[in-house]
Amino acid sequence: MQDPRIRLAAAAFLSVAAFISLQGAAAAFLWWLVFTPRLQIAKRVRLVFSLILLIAFFSLVRELFGGSGLSYFSRMTVIVLIGMWLLGEQKPGEFLTISVWLFGDRIGFELGMVAEMGMQSLVSVTADLDRIQMAEKIKGMQWGVYSLVPAGLVLVHGALARAEDTAELLAVRGYRSGGTLCPEFLTGPLDRVAGICALGVFLSALMPVSEFFILYR
């Protein structure tokens, strides 16, 4: 999907739909199967696996103590898939253009810039984590619980150092607030269809199933 506005709106609609009901999750999953390059997930298999494992743990706890754990697991897994699709399609600068398009050159620019910095930081942290694991391998150490504290400290230290550098750079360039940007968007042939379908999924999730089917009790 080329147009980031439709992509973001579709992701929001689908996530809400998946969160509020099981049928919404099923429809959102169907949408994911039809409109996204599903193999993209293979590139982030480690992240997806970790997230699903985490969800599985909380679902089990929920199932044991309050019920509806399976429903929670299904809905959250669909949200993760939608999130991974959104992350995979994301290109640098898109948050800034959407934000300026939505809120203008002042607040929009600042919000977009913060979001871009956040994304950049996330990418850097992931790269740092890979290098830390590599460094431990070089030293002949095993990645495990004992490495978590120093690795966490290195990651936080790196993130803070980068934030400080960025703040200094902005100050040196005389940045005060806002900025100018002319947002331009390309809309692909299937973008509108996918967007409308996502809206349909969202609306169908809002309506109770009994509106359409006769349910026997």
Next chain:
Amino acid sequence: MEVLMVRITLNRAYAVRDHWSLTASGTFQEGVHLVSGDVGSGKSTLALMMAGLFSLSGGCIEKEGIISTMLSLQFPELHVTGLSVAEECASWGVDPGEILDATGLARRKDASPLSLSRGELKRLQLACVLAKDYDLLLLDEPFSSLDCGEKAKLCARIGQKSQGICVIFTHEQDILPRVTRIWEIVDGTLVDCGTPPDAFRHWRHVPPVIRKLTALGSRPDNISLDDLREAACRIQG
């Protein structure tokens, strides 16, 4: 007595990243090797490939007689696994006392390694790496974050190594150790420039001072500061 030969051979070893690729062929034998190239040319990737930490997309790397390998990464923070400077030294399997004395960091042994400046941390990392002997020692940008004095000390330390293969990946142009062979990465390919001083004729990244000395008719024998001084003295008579 049989002398065990150490050697690493790259047979069209091929690495691909998003919009970039690197092909490397050649044999690295015992001695000090210099791999030069522009920033972003693939030096760090080649170091990772030779250390066995980067999956090849094609070709292969054969190691002979190499039992121990060490790679020193460019950014010293990424090597930190200890919560104090002394603990960090110990994590390299070396005696913290000796390292701390040698680096002048004895008074900060209980401090967090991340509270050191990048230069201090780099000094500490290199001291730990060079404290032990390895069959294959890969140094990725070892001169970055070091001042001239420390660079000269590092060159002397590398020069003292009498066994194994040491490969230096750097874009440093001023202070370098005496090397056995020069390589460079040009347009995504590793090129063997040969042994100095003949290598200077083909070496695209030849330091300006060597180019100048050669133009003046006094080609240095090697790339170390001593060799450059000696060549400069020849001009002055």
